[in-house]
Amino acid sequence: MASPSSQTSSVGVEGASVDASVRLPGLYFAAAAAVWLVVGTALSVIAAFKLHSPAFLADCEWLTYGRVRAAESAVLTYGWGFNAAFAIVIWLMARLAQAEVRRPVTLVVSGVFWNLGVLLGSVGILGGHGTAVEGLEFPAYVNVILFAAYAWIAIWALLTFRARRSPHVFISQWYLVLALLWFPWVFSLAHLLLVVDPVKGVMQPLVQTWYAHSLFLFWFGGVGVAALYYLAAKLTGRSIAHYHLSTLGFWLLVIFGAWAGPARLVGAPVPAWVVSLGIAMSMVLLVVVCVWAFNLVPTLARAAAVVRQEASYRFVAVGVVALLVAQVASVLLSFRGVAELLQFTFVQSALTQLNHYGFFSMVAFGTLYVMVPRITGRSWPVPSLVGFHFWSSLLGCLASVVALSIAGYKQGVGLNRLPMGDGAVPTPLIDVLQSIQPYLFTQTSAMVLLVAGHVAFLVNLGWMAAGCCSSCLPAPSSLPNASKAA
Amino acid sequence: MNRIALLFLGLFAALAASWTGVILVNQGSVGRLARVVDANEGLAFPQPMPGLAEQGHLVYQDLGCAACHTQQVRRPGFGIDDKRGWGDRHSVARDYILEPRVLIGSHRIGPDLRNVGQRKDGQEGRDGREWHYRHLYDPQLTSPGSVMPSFRFLFETRKIVGEPSPKAIQGLLPASSQPPAGYEIVPTVRAERLVSYLLSLKDSYAYPEAANVYVAKSETQGGAAAEGAKK
Amino acid sequence: MSSHDQESTRPLGDGSDASLQSVHADLTANKPEPKDGYSMLPLFLLGLLSAVIFVGSIYFVHYRGGVDPLVYDERFDPKTAAKSATVATVDPIAAGKRLYNQPGACATCHQVNGQGVAGVFPPLAASEWVSGSDERLIRLVLHGLVGEIKVKGNTYNGAMPGFGLGSGFNWSDERVAHVLTYIRSEWGNAAPAVDVAKVTAIRTQATAGRTKPWTAVELEAVP
Numbered sequence: 057m058a059s060p061s062s063q064t065s066s067v068g069v070e071g072a073s074v075d076a077s078v079r080l081p082g083l084y085f086a087a088a089a090a091v092w093l094v095v096g097t098a099l100s101v102i103a104a105f106k107l108h109s110p111a112f113l114a115d116c117e118w119l120t121y122g123r124v125r126a127a128e129s130a131v132l133t134y135g136w137g138f139n140a141a142f143a144i145v146i147w148l149m150a151r152l153a154q155a156e157v158r159r160p161v162t163l164v165v166s167g168v169f170w171n172l173g174v175l176l177g178s179v180g181i182l183g184g185h186g187t188a189v190e191g192l193e194f195p196a197y198v199n200v201i202l203f204a205a206y207a208w209i210a211i212w213a214l215l216t217f218r219a220r221r222s223p224h225v226f227i228s229q230w231y232l233v234l235a236l237l238w239f240p241w242v243f244s245l246a247h248l249l250l251v252v253d254p255v256k257g258v259m260q261p262l263v264q265t266w267y268a269h270s271l272f273l274f275w276f277g278g279v280g281v282a283a284l285y286y287l288a289a290k291l292t293g294r295s296i297a298h299y300h301l302s303t304l305g306f307w308l309l310v311i312f313g314a315w316a317g318p319a320r321l322v323g324a325p326v327p328a329w330v331v332s333l334g335i336a337m338s339m340v341l342l343v344v345v346c347v348w349a350f351n352l353v354p355t356l357a358r359a360a361a362v363v364r365q366e367a368s369y370r371f372v373a374v375g376v377v378a379l380l381v382a383q384v385a386s387v388l389l390s391f392r393g394v395a396e397l398l399q400f401t402f403v404q405s406a407l408t409q410l411n412h413y414g415f416f417s418m419v420a421f422g423t424l425y426v427m428v429p430r431i432t433g434r435s436w437p438v439p440s441l442v443g444f445h446f447w448s449s450l451l452g453c454l455a456s457v458v459a460l461s462i463a464g465y466k467q468g469v470g471l472n473r474l475p476m477g478d479g480a481v482p483t484p485l486i487d488v489l490q491s492i493q494p495y496l497f498t499q500t501s502a503m504v505l506l507v508a509g510h511v512a513f514l515v516n517l518g519w520m521a522a523g524c525c526s527s528c529l530p531a532p533s534s535l536p537n538a539s540k541a542a
Numbered sequence: 543m544n545r546i547a548l549l550f551l552g553l554f555a556a557l558a559a560s561w562t563g564v565i566l567v568n569q570g571s572v573g574r575l576a577r578v579v580d581a582n583e584g585l586a587f588p589q590p591m592p593g594l595a596e597q598g599h600l601v602y603q604d605l606g607c608a609a610c611h612t613q614q615v616r617r618p619g620f621g622i623d624d625k626r627g628w629g630d631r632h633s634v635a636r637d638y639i640l641e642p643r644v645l646i647g648s649h650r651i652g653p654d655l656r657n658v659g660q661r662k663d664g665q666e667g668r669d670g671r672e673w674h675y676r677h678l679y680d681p682q683l684t685s686p687g688s689v690m691p692s693f694r695f696l697f698e699t700r701k702i703v704g705e706p707s708p709k710a711i712q713g714l715l716p717a718s719s720q721p722p723a724g725y726e727i728v729p730t731v732r733a734e735r736l737v738s739y740l741l742s743l744k745d746s747y748a749y750p751e752a753a754n755v756y757v758a759k760s761e762t763q764g765g766a767a768a769e770g771a772k773k
Numbered sequence: 774m775s776s777h778d779q780e781s782t783r784p785l786g787d788g789s790d791a792s793l794q795s796v797h798a799d800l801t802a803n804k805p806e807p808k809d810g811y812s813m814l815p816l817f818l819l820g821l822l823s824a825v826i827f828v829g830s831i832y833f834v835h836y837r838g839g840v841d842p843l844v845y846d847e848r849f850d851p852k853t854a855a856k857s858a859t860v861a862t863v864d865p866i867a868a869g870k871r872l873y874n875q876p877g878a879c880a881t882c883h884q885v886n887g888q889g890v891a892g893v894f895p896p897l898a899a900s901e902w903v904s905g906s907d908e909r910l911i912r913l914v915l916h917g918l919v920g921e922i923k924v925k926g927n928t929y930n931g932a933m934p935g936f937g938l939g940s941g942f943n944w945s946d947e948r949v950a951h952v953l954t955y956i957r958s959e960w961g962n963a964a965p966a967v968d969v970a971k972v973t974a975i976r977t978q979a980t981a982g983r984t985k986p987w988t989a990v991e992l993e994a995v996p
Contacts, residue, residue: 121606266565485650634843
């Protein structure tokens with residue numbers, strides 16, 4: 057048992073046996089996530105490159121821009137995002153319930169099905185079977201596989217939650233339950249209403265934004281914020297500041313958050329009141345942001361001097377900042393005056409990047425960097441790669457967000473404002489796009505940087521997993537929990 | 543345990559509330575919009591897409607055109623869609639009710655295409671078809687500097703067997719893109735469908751709800767004053 | 774701020790998950806005593822929440838667009854705008870042009886340019902029949918015409934079907950009025966528009982019960 061004064065996150069005896077029981081599924085989902093991450097960001101590079109050099113790979117129908125963009129989004133969401141989230145959910149649920157994972161192999165089997173579904177779906181998109189629905193790009197048949205695979209993982213997690221030992225339900229568990237319950241509902245409803253028997257007319261974009269917004273805010277947001285609360289406490293060895301406020305933030309998010317989706321449809325041919333309601337509801341999210349800030353920032357800031365050098369702490373700190381900035385920015389961007397200028401532009405891409413990468417992916421990296429050494433009982437084989445991964449992710453994300461924001465602002469001005477002077481005619485779209493080429497090129501470079509960091513992450517993780525497997529496989533007795541479950 | 547029951551119940555209530563408020567209520571109104579029958583013309587609007595265009599809609603969908611092109615015209619004064627000639631009026635919900643997959647899009651890397659059929663109709667050869675073929679074959683031919691990728695894979699270079707195809711498009715292409723002698727470049731069925739779809743895109747009918755736009759007070763007062771002066 | 778923060782976080786005992794749970798359970802059960810400054814935070818959040826709900830409500834009420842599924846402009850209020858909103862009116866010229874060019878209708882014989890076909894179909898452009906008395910013109914279109922007719926000095930002999938209600942085309946009075954308004958204003962013609970009420974009056978009163986086509990002689994008797 058580590059001494060409490062060490063300030064680093066120490067693991068109790070119970071924690072060690074729980075961690076060991078997470079080893080198999082945790083490592084599986086982490087590795088799958090890392091592979092999809094590299095694939096997904098490679099697709100990002102291709103898509104980003106095509107934006108300034110349209111002739112690149114133009115003769116290959118499978119790699120035409122529209123398909124690469126859809127596949128990229130699907131791979132990063134369902135491949136990287138979900139696998140990472142599954143790893144985090146399993147580990148956090150088990151640790152917070154202080155219960156060992158039972159039947160870890162079934163989780164891996166579910167995971168295999170999930171990843172087969174993602175593989176099938178991504179190839180399907182590139183082959184032209186995509187639905188073209190943002191956030192639900194996979195062909196119809198894939199969604200069924202995903203749902204079945206998800207169902208078992210979620211049921212397992214909720215059973216673990218039910219078997220928890222501590223009477224107190226920590227705020228992370230609230231957020232995890234939120235994520236686990238919310239996703240299957242919105243996913244199945246969106247699948248039914250958009251893919252199986254599509255609703256009529258503009259109901260489709262309405263259901264789509266409702267789904268995409270819920271998916272981000274409640275699934276990725278739920279898992280990410282759960283991990284943030286847990287890591288903030290564990291990394292600093294201190295309780296969460298103003299902890300009693302955390303449930304207020306939780307309920308405000310749950311009650312108001314789901315209504316905010318249609319705020320993205322400003323100016324679209326959907327009834328004006330739906331959009332106005334969405335904008336009004338999204339304002340309440342500012343209070344939620346304040347609660348997160350009051351809870352997480354002081355907690356993390358307090359121990360900054362001690363643990364700043366820890367990689368996971370750095371990832372988590374970046375994640376918190378990105379979460380707060382992105383949430384405030386998305387409220388601001390939904391205001392009609394702002395949306396008039398910046399809707400349909402790369403500023404929206406920048407916001408997505410900040411949300412999905414700056415917040416969720418950074419938090420996921422931070423969690424995995426804490427989790428994987430714990431569950432394998434090993435340290436990272438190449439520590440320098442961890443630092444490289446952090447800096448490439450941070451710089452890549454920052455460069456990408458800044459470049460896309462500037463590009464998007466210029467694009468918005470060109471698209472939606474008449475040049476000065478009497479009788480001015482709109483700037484031709486081609487000129488607008490030409491004027492932002494340098495920023496799009498920066499975006500490509502940023503994506504290349506991200507790929508490099510992700511390869512470093514994959515190498516480190518693969519090395520560790522290989523070492524772990526080779527030491528475990530010959531002597532199954534060294535893995536008592538896994539063998540008991542099997 | 544009570545608090546856990548509360549948690550589950552609260553989550554369910556919140557989900558059900560947002561579902562009802564955002565989706566169900568609208569499904570009952572917007573989701574049930576019907577076509578408008580115009581007695582003057584003896585037709586119902588919107589009119590169904592021609593068969594070839596409906597198949598082209600699937601090509602548009604599977605190539606991911608919606609990644610760069612929106613299909614929603616914003617109202618005059620909100621952006622400058624009207625000044626760009628992207629449509630005579632803003633889009634309304636009824637425009638979309640017959641479309642199997644509504645692709646209003648969220649990025650404008652290219653122009654809005656809601657009324658692209660109107661823009662090219664009757665212009666630039668064979669009702670705009672030739673323009674679209676040239677543009678799809680190589681966007682630089684029609685729009686130098688465009689970042690749109692070429693869709694050359696929608697065309698087929700094949701040996702002329704017997705009579706040259708009347709659909710062949712190499713005559714529209716510059717010398718650098720000419721096929722070898724004895725060969726011709728023809729659009730595939732998918733290209734024909736896609737172009738038919740693009741040409742079918744025009745929201746010309748003025749639904750009554752398209753007039754539901756705000757008129758600034760000063761304008762209405764000015765109008766009333768002018769009317770008063772006439773009297 | 775930082776001094777309060779230090780007080781507001783506690784060490785997690787041995788750092789295990791169990792102690793994490795118990796410390797936070799304790800924090801929830803025994804809310805920290807309100808100290809100077811510390812109690813400001815919930816107050817601030819309460820104030821912010823109220824403000825945001827207040828602003829949000831006003832925003833929604835202001836931009837609700839009548840909670841109408843057919844309003845896409847958030848500033849539009851169906852209640853106040855109902856009076857000024859124009860009832861969808863038909864442009865008679867545009868509607869008439871569509872009717873004129875309908876397959877099988879006027880343009881089939883009189884041509885799109887209104888010139889007719891020399892010797893077979895009389896022209897409409899600059900025709901004294903078109904720009905002259907609307908009484909005759911309405912009757913002609915309602916019920917049709919047979920036999921010889923002299924237009925612009927040339928004599929034509931043919932048969933024109935009726936277009937009015939009850940005839941083969943069964944056009945409403947509005948349509949008849951629109952198409953007549955169109956031909957009277959197109960191709961250099963500049964005669965006044967034809968009133969729908971006049972068409973209705975002629976059909977239901979002056980010529981009530983008539984089904985057979987007119988002859989030019991009969992029409993010339995009409996003022």
